[in-house]
Amino acid sequence: MAKSSYFYQRNSQTQPDKYLALRAKVREIFNENRCCYGYRRVHAVLKNEGITCSEKVIRRIMSENQLIIHGKKKRRYNSYLGEISPAVPNLLARDFHADKPNEKWVTDLTEFQIPAGKVYLSPILDCFDGLVVSWSIGTSPDAELVNSMLDEGAACLSDDEHPVLHTDRGCHYRWPGWILRMDTYGLIRSMSQKGCTPDNAACEGFFGTLKTEMFYGRSWEGVPLEEFIKELDSYIRWDNEKRIKMRLGGMSPLVYRRSLGLVA
Numbered sequence: 001m002a003k004s005s006y007f008y009q010r011n012s013q014t015q016p017d018k019y020l021a022l023r024a025k026v027r028e029i030f031n032e033n034r035c036c037y038g039y040r041r042v043h044a045v046l047k048n049e050g051i052t053c054s055e056k057v058i059r060r061i062m063s064e065n066q067l068i069i070h071g072k073k074k075r076r077y078n079s080y081l082g083e084i085s086p087a088v089p090n091l092l093a094r095d096f097h098a099d100k101p102n103e104k105w106v107t108d109l110t111e112f113q114i115p116a117g118k119v120y121l122s123p124i125l126d127c128f129d130g131l132v133v134s135w136s137i138g139t140s141p142d143a144e145l146v147n148s149m150l151d152e153g154a155a156c157l158s159d160d161e162h163p164v165l166h167t168d169r170g171c172h173y174r175w176p177g178w179i180l181r182m183d184t185y186g187l188i189r190s191m192s193q194k195g196c197t198p199d200n201a202a203c204e205g206f207f208g209t210l211k212t213e214m215f216y217g218r219s220w221e222g223v224p225l226e227e228f229i230k231e232l233d234s235y236i237r238w239d240n241e242k243r244i245k246m247r248l249g250g251m252s253p254l255v256y257r258r259s260l261g262l263v264a
């Protein structure tokens with residue numbers, strides 16, 4: 001080793017940490033956001049607060065301080081019960097881009113299994129910005145779960161808004177009650193091909209992110225169903241109001257809509 005290299009490294013170890021304040025700020029942002037943000041989102045939050053630094057520095061700080069997102073995959077709930085009623089065409093054809101709110105919606109049903117029992121989530125997502133328009137949570141994957149979600153979502157629409165609502169071929173979206181509601185509200189039905197999850201990738205991606213950030217890697221032993229449901233509801237509200245999305249310029253869906261003057 002060169003003599004200069006030795007003394008450089010020795011002197012650098014005795015210098016105070018120039019990123020001490022930044023380390024504390026990064027940890028604060030990470031903890032405040034449910035330990036869900038990677039270095040890119042942490043960097044975006046710092047940028048929004050007027051703090052200039054490199055993404056590489058944030059990545060190194062998070063690595064050195066073990067600020068790591070943990071998660072694992074589990075079996076998914078399947079609601080397919082056969083061809084109950086005729087399927088409708090796939091109008092979205094995997095094009096999830098929307099130029100305005102309430103143009104394209106997607107929905108699906110997912111299961112959470114904890115020691116206390118099973119919980120089911122049914123949300124409607126707006127393809128415009130990923131906003132969760134409405135959602136219902138329950139302990140049974142029945143028609144009431146999805147119908148109440150649809151009623152709440154339709155209540156947000158104006159008279160001239162008739163979004164395409166894309167689903168998979170699950171039984172909940174093929175019962176007469178669902179079809180009648182869709183027709184009553186003037187919504188346009190669209191369905192994935194049988195067993196083709198990429199056809200509803202926007203909703204599947206939301207479920208994957210939600211479970212990675214909120215569900216997997218945590219012990220739910222001793223947590224009652226009521227408390228879990230409150231935690232799940234809290235996460236969705238946080239996702240709408242505070243969780244930043246890089247494709248929205250580092251803003252949450254509601255903040256993004258306010259920046260466009262779409263909501264007060």
